[in-house]
Structure formats: C-alpha cells, structure tokens
Amino acid sequence: MNQPAPDLSPKVSDEIRKTTCYMCACRCGINVHMKGGQVAYIEGNRDHPVNRGVLCAKGSAGIMQHLSPARLRAPLKRVGPRGSGEFEEISWDEALRIATDWLGPLREKAPEKLAFFTGRDQSQSFTGWWAQAFGTPNWAAHGGFCSVNMAAAGIYTMGGAFWEFGQPDWERTKLFLLFGVAEDHDSNPIKMGLGRLKERGARVIGVNPIRSGYNAVADDWVGITPGTDGLFILSLVHELLRAGKIDLGYLIRYTNAPYLVNAQEGPEKGLFLRDADGKPMVRDRRTGQAVAWDAPDIAPDLANGVEIDGVTHLPVFRHLADRYLSEEYAPDNVADRCGVPAARIRAIAAEIARVAFEEEITLDQPWTDFRGVKHDKMVGRPVAMHAMRGVSAHSNGFQTCRALHMLQILIGSIETPGGFRFKPPYPKPPEAHPRPHAKHAPGQPLDGPHLGYPLGPEHLLIEEDGAPKRIDKAFSWEAPLSAHGMMHMVISNAHAGDPYEIDTLFLYMANMAWNSSMNTSKVMEMLTDTTEDGSYRIPRIIYSDAYSSEMVAFADLVLPDTTYLERHDCISLLDRPICEAEALADSIRWPVVAPDRDVRPFQSVLLDLGARLKLPGMVKDDGTPKFSDYADYITHHERRPGVGPLAGFRGNGDGKGRGAPNPDQIARYIENGGFWIDHIPEEAQFYKPWNAAYQDWAVARGLYDSPQPYLFNLWSETLRKFQLAAEGHGDRQPPEYLRARLIETMDPLPIWYPTFTDAETDPAEYPLHALTQRPMAHYHSWGSQNAWLRQIHGHTPLYVSGDIWAEHGFAEGDWATLTSPHGRITLPVVRMDALNACTVWTWNAIAKRRGAWALDKRAPEAEKSSLLNHLIHELLPTKGDGLRWANSDPITGQAAWYDLRVKIEKAPAGQSVSHPAHPPQASPVPKAPQDMALKARV
C-alpha cells in the first residue's frame, strides 16, 4: 500500500510581527504570524525575557480575541435609558466634541468633579499624567481592588514586593512557598518557574484553601482557612525564633533590627531614638553606647538596649522577639483557627530552617556594600516565597503581607542567591517614591502626582476638617496608605455624594457595572439612579472599552478602543515594567494590523482630548496639538530630562535609560522583537538595596538620580506615626470613631487580627467562606467572548467538599443557593474534596449579563453562572452609627473580596437558571456568527 505523502513543509506565514501580548497583564512577547495581511497564528517569542517562547492558553487564543464579535465598531451615544444598552453610532468628531463640551467647563470651574479611573490598562503613568494636567485629584487605576496590600506592604517593609517588583530566584531556590495566588497573575513566569523547580527536584509548598492549578502540583498542600495566612506565618516565625533559626548577621547589616526604639512616654514613643542629626541610633556592643546606625566600626546590638534618663530603649529585634515568642503564636494555639494541624506548621518551619541554614548557597562573586565593605562571595538562603491576592484581598491583608516579608527577612533570604530577588526599578524604599497630591484649583493642573507613599499623617489628603479630598477617600484616615487609590469605592461614594458629588465619571477598561465591582446588582442601580428632577445622580458617564462589556451599557458616551494587535503601547519603567531580576527591560505594542472598524486607540484619543482642552504639556505654544498620537508621545515625552516612557535606544540609539528622545526609537524596538533588555552587571545582581555597584548602575540607567541604599523596615515608623496620632499626639488628629481601629491595626510590627467580616459575622449563621479562583485560561471578563477559551470554562459551578455535599444531600445536577448578609445567588453545585473544610468556591468573572459580549442570551455564562460579587458589599454591615464603613483593609483600603462568609442551601428541585437573572442589555454590536471554522485567507 502506498502511504500518503502530506506536505511536511507547508509555508507557515508570509511574515512574523513581534509584539507584546495583552490577553492578560503578564505581557509576554508574541510572534504574530501574518498570512495575506491577516493574523494567522500566534506563538511565544523565544527571545523575550518574560516568556522565553512559551505562551499560555490565553495568549495562543489571541487570534479569537482579535476576531471577537464583541468588538465595538464606532463611538456610541446613549439613546435609551442607562443600562439598556441602546445607543446610536456617531462620528469621532461628534464624540470628541461631546466629551470636550462636558469636560472643558468642568475644568474651568471644578476639575475635581471629574473622576477618571482606569482598569487593567498598562498606561497608568500616561493616564495619571493626563489627569494631573486636567487638574482633578480623582484618578487612580485598579490596584485598590486588586493587590495593593501586597504592593504597599512590600514597599513599606522592603522597598519592593512580588510580580513586577520581584521574583523568586527560580534557578537556585530549593524550597518554594506559594501563598494564595490568582493563577492569571504573572502566569507564564510562575509556571515556567515551577517547571524549573520540578526539574531540579526542589520542594514546592502551596498554601491555599483550594487545591487547584499550582497547588495541585505542589509537593505539599496547606489547605488554610481564608483570612488566617497571617496567623500561620507568625506561627512559623514563632517556631524559627524559638529555635534561633534566624540570620542575625543579615538582620544587623541590612535591616532596622538593631535600631533603638524610643520608650519615652509621649509623642516620640515607638519612634527611633535619633542623634542630633536625626539619624536612628543603635547600641554598639563594643562600648555599650548608643551611636548613629551608620557609624564606622561598630557592632550593633540586637539583644540589649540602652538606658537614657531612666528610660530603657530596646532594639527593634527585642520587641519583635518578645512579641512572636509569645505562646499565642505557638502552632498548637493557631492550628484550629488556621485549619492546619500543628504538626504540619512545625514541619514546615523546620523545613524552612533546614533549607535556609543547612543548604546555604555560596556564589564566588565579590561585591562591595554601601558602607564600602568588600565581600568576597555572595551567600544565600535558598528559600523563596511568592504570594498575591489570596493573602492580600482581606481586611487584614496589609499586615499579613508585612508578616510574610518579615518571615523572608528573618531567614535572610531577600536579595540573596536562592531567595527572593527584586526586579529593577525596584528596590525602591517608600522615601524614594513620591507623596500623594490632591491640591486642585479651577483651570489649573494638580500640584503633583496623585498616588504615592505617605510617611506620616502629614501626607494625608484631607481637608482642614479631616474630610477626604478624594472621591474614593484614598489617603484619608479611613485608608491612610491607599497607595493605589480605591477604585471600588468611586461609584458608591459618587452616588452617595460622600465626601462630595461629582459631575463626570470617566472610566477606561474597567467592567465596573459587573465583575470589577463589589455589590454588582446595587452598583447597577447606583449608575441608573435619578434625583428628584429625574436627572441621573451621577450626571455623566464616559467609558472606553474595546468590547461590548456590561459597563458599556451604562455609559452616556462610549469611546471604542482597538484590540491589542491594532495599537501602540509601551510597557514602561515608569509604570508596571517587565524587568527581570538580572535585567532592565521594557517593551512595546505596535499595530501589526490596522483596525477594520471606526475605532481608535484610547491613549491617542486621550491626547486628542487633552489638546482640545488645551491641557498643559499636550499643546504647543501656538495651541496646536503637541503629539500626533500615542506613538508620538511614547517617543518624545520626557518625564525628567532624558528619561521617557521607553528606556531603550535613546539618543542616537545607544542610550540606555537616559538620553534624548530618538525619533527612530519605536522602529528600533520593532527591529529588536518588540522589547529592549539591558543586563545588570554580575557583581550588582544580588543584595541590590545595599550593593554599591547596583546603586551606581541604577543611577546610570535613570532609575534614581542618586544612590538610594536603605535598610529593611521590620519596624515601620510610618505605621507608628499613625498610631501616635490616634493616641492623641500631633496636630493632625483622626476622627474619634477611627482612633481605636487605627491603634489596633497600624502596629509598627506585623500583627494578625480576624478579618472584619469574621469578627462581625455570626459563624453559626454563616459558617462558610466563599472564594473565587481565577482560571488560568481566562483573564477577568475577557475570556468568555473568545470562542476557544469559553469552551474550557463556560460556566461557574460552586465547588463544595464531600462533607457539605453529604450534609445538604446534594446529588449530581443539583443547584445550591449561597446567602451572605447582603445577597443571594444560585448556581450549579459540584463536589470537590481538595478543599479547606469550611470553604466553597467558584470561578471568577465567567458569569455574564445577558446581551453583553455578543453572546447568545442563553449562553451558559448567563444561564448557569453567577458572580460572588453579588454577595459582597462594598460596605460593612451598618453599625447604627450612621457611618459608611468600607469593606476594605483599614490601612490601604484594599477591597476585602475574600473576607466573604456565606451559608449554603440546596436549591428547590427544578432550578435551571442561575440567580440573580438581570434583564438583558441590548447589544451595540451585531449578532455573533453561528459557527467558526477559520483559516486566514491567503
């Protein structure tokens, strides 16, 4: 028989265009194969530092996102009532005229009445700059409802955090602890890293109430009870201290562990004892005297304090040891609360100690520290950790993240071989970040950048009477260190007129009428609510999105964005960069295809709008637009002289980090595969906060303007300053109702306390925790419009353990009703045993409102799915004090998504559609095609 001879060498494509993926926030390099001018196939770029050739399901499905039937086609003007989805398509001229007519007078009279918030965009340094020029204090991106606890706790503790800030030393670590992670965050790097660990036989410990995804491959799984990670971590710290398994040399050299804490009753109590020059002091073991921390030839003490005028000043480390050696943190005393057996906590602590101190790593690499001391090698403790939303999206999340960093620091693993490594431009301590700004005036730009890191009550954004200056109440006493703003409070506060009313809500790429808001059903009501005269309570809503999302239906004016393959973008060092621990890197997107609809890249539209409004920096002296589009801005904008959005190929093309704008810069990026990378010299690759070679390199690259060495803050003076204010010291005083909470939560050392919901909910009535997991194959609400990805995850079953299954008599095909103090949802139920005993869960953001995303109204995303968001209020239950208490972390304002408690019941027989079932929205895009079977037309 003759064997057929298929063509084994078909032509793959006409051309490969290398750009950056945007199927999630991971920002991998992609090769877009083009055939006949069409996108034919997408694969990972092997040269790219983020993904080195691999690509996840989302990335490979990008072609279907690009072809999504939900893509908006033209600017839209609302013609039906808000929420109906009834629009007419209008021209860009008209759309921009409407926007200018609304925003122009606002800027002249009251710029703060524009609230401009962006979602998961990657142009925050640009949108923030625009909002600053406009003059409104009300701008932020989505960090407040995402992972600001992680980011802020990291910056305040050690000058960096996870993901964009740093990464495990995947090539060297021998023990890796992974705490609650959304599996679509930093997704390919984590999967690649886990693969490398598995190859080397390193141990992976997963701490997560649910054993899916990464936790499924973990060698050891700790099915912790939600909201107790901090207690578990402090118990590990207890065990390590009790056994003396800590790196004392590291603590003395690189942390404020030796700093003497002022014990004098009064306004200085708990602050550092300082010399006449204001330098924190330590006790020199050689002389027994208190001296400046950086005095030469001293032996800083951790054990003993000094007595001055009858007052004993103890080192930070003594406070730390006294606290965590307490029996309240003993494994036996936390086991029940954490849902983790004491023996397991002890075993994990012992394994951390064993690997850290018996499997030390030494690199023969000399380096010099900032004190000028030369070291002939680099010594590392090969224990690395990573965490993200699972620990941070709780009302005790900030302190939990602090506790995690303290654990890493106590064993001496941060920035050492095998441990956790910062990615430039981090490390960067809070002092090197800006302070927040909110001073506004009619017709004027804001007095400085919106977001930053307060160092004390003096940096809060409050009026004389203590009222918040921002609509989201960020940087007020309610959330003093809300470094990313509090986007989840904007609609609720604007609707309540608390602290004031706004005129225009301008949103970009944030599905706030659906999966990105707490209390979704109520938020939809707030967006449509009217005043007595029949006008909308939130008078105007402008929204930009590429797709027919739920939020689109609530806008008065829609500015349609392009897909990620049709636009310019820069993944900038000024924003959320893509650097590696060993390299500086940034990248671009560029239009690999032209849009076939009347849509425009949002950033170019914003520049156009800025020029029409004559915003400073966006027009030339003659009043004409300064930038023709976003690409022009990327190339020519300078944030500081010689420092712009892209760091590579500056000046004549050789400039790294610094250099004059180069008109050929984008072309050079394209030529280089869409990115730029610059490796850190070998001697500068570890100990970055203290490594003189790193500090000098960072200055040369424009990351800092002068070396910024610093010590890690085991004790946070910033937190203590807020506590002092709450205790009655200083002239900026919190309102009475917040004093006790500030004193309790803003502890200068990490603490654990039950989440607010746990503390206030009757566990007998609401015995279960309810969580969402992010599927690896979807990103937020985007995946469901993708014909390939929705076949992987198309509905949201509620997963419950065998015990709950039996207790409620569930059978296959049953539905369950979940009730929280705020709401009720009904969805199909499925048994899963690899769960924490008191936790149920479902997938995040799969559920869709009927009519959205060009899906059929009977799609399983609408009929067999629901959002936990309906059960989560943005406020805590009322306390009878007339106040609106946010369901957020009290320090950073992070939305406490994972604090949710529920009860479960079997739904009555015959349930076939999920609850709540919102009325459909009209679709502004044509009906989707029935079947797809595509090849690119050649």
Place this chain on the structure above:
Amino acid sequence: MTSLPEKTQKKLGLVIDLDTCVGCHACVISCKGWNTENYGAPLADLDAYGESPEGTFLNRVHSFEVVREEATPMVVHFPKSCLHCDDAPCVTVCPTGASYKRVEDGIVLVNESDCIGCGLCAWACPYGAREMDGAEKVMKKCTLCVDRIYNENLPEEDREPACVRTCPAGARHFGDLSDPDSDVSQLVAERGGIDLMPEQGTKPVNKYLPPRPRDALEVPDLKPLSAPKTPKTEQAKGFVGWLDRALEKL
C-alpha cells in the same frame, strides 16, 4: 480494513509529566491554533458564541481528584491526545485506508481526502482521542504536528509539536521513544514513565510520568533554645541569653 506497518523506523511521541502539569490548557489552545491554520480542514467551533459551543480539539486536559485514605486529596491534571499506538486499533478498523500509521516515524494520521466520516476509528480508540469535525465531517486527531517537526520553513528549534513548544511548565517532551538513548527515553526510565491503559494492548508510544509522592514532608521538629516547660519570663531570658552569645560569635 487497513494494515499497520510491521515495524516503524522511529517511534516519535510525547512524554507528559503529570507531576508538573498545572492544568493551564496552554497546549490545548496552541494545538487548536496551529491545526486550525495547518494540516487538513480547520478545526471547527459550532455554536461558537451560543448556548452549547462544540469545537474540535486534538488535545484536551482533564482534571481528576484522587481521594486518599491517609492524606489530603490530590488533584491531577491529565492532558490527553492521540498516543500514536504501535497496535493502533483506529487504523486497522478504518474501512477506506484513510487512517494509517507512518512507517518512518510511527505517527498515526488521517488522510482527510479518503475519510468518509464513518466514525469507526473513534469508536475503536479506547482513549477517546479522535474527534469528528462538526463542520467538515472528517475525523480529526493529533498529527504530532507532522507539518512542524519536519518543516523546513521553521527554524530548527521550532521543529517540535506546538503543544511542546508552548508548554509554560515544561511538562511536555517530544522525541523518539524507540531510541533508548533519547532524552525522552531517558526521562521515562528515570521517572518510571507508564503506558496509559496497557491492558488494552494498544502499545501506546506516548508515555506519562506519574506524579511524585505528595504531602510527604517528614522533618524533625526544631529544637527549642530552651525547654518549653520553662516559665515564660525565664524563656525570654533564655532567648536573650542565646542571642547575646550568638552575637558575640558573629
């Protein structure tokens, strides 16, 4: 009926590491993308945006829970595609000769122009690894990316199946399993690679590496610096005493 070659010159196949697979479906979608654009008819998606979307996939990932008596339950992600069996029942059952196993490398393919869509092969495959394309009505299956692995239009390093090239965790390996010295054969030997359902007698070429033992951390408890029964004040003193001594040694 179609006959199998008596012997193939190579046994190209996949080695899939169940210890490492995180169940991300990257392989599923890169396969869908490549094979929609390449070998044979595009892989269709019926009712793509509707109530019951039904598409053709040559590779799917299933997740299983393993409930254990003495330990916490395990979850295993299990990617499944054609295993390119030596004794492939899907080939011998084919009435037209459309299904065949290649002599040179052992890859099992469907010659779509000869396929009448009768579905016998899918019925014969004990693994459920073949899918009838809903639009084209021809049988689709994993080709081991036969149009990539020899493709002279691709750089040499890319001449591997799309699923292997894309797997973020490195859980998929490709090579010649008839060569005991190949990387894949070595991996199978080291990690105790297994056949899927060997009792079916299909002699699959693809191998699976089983998950390593889970939740087996055994390490002696840390020794406290002072006996736990010591009164609290004494314990603190004990810690400071140790600290003092340790600092002297630095």
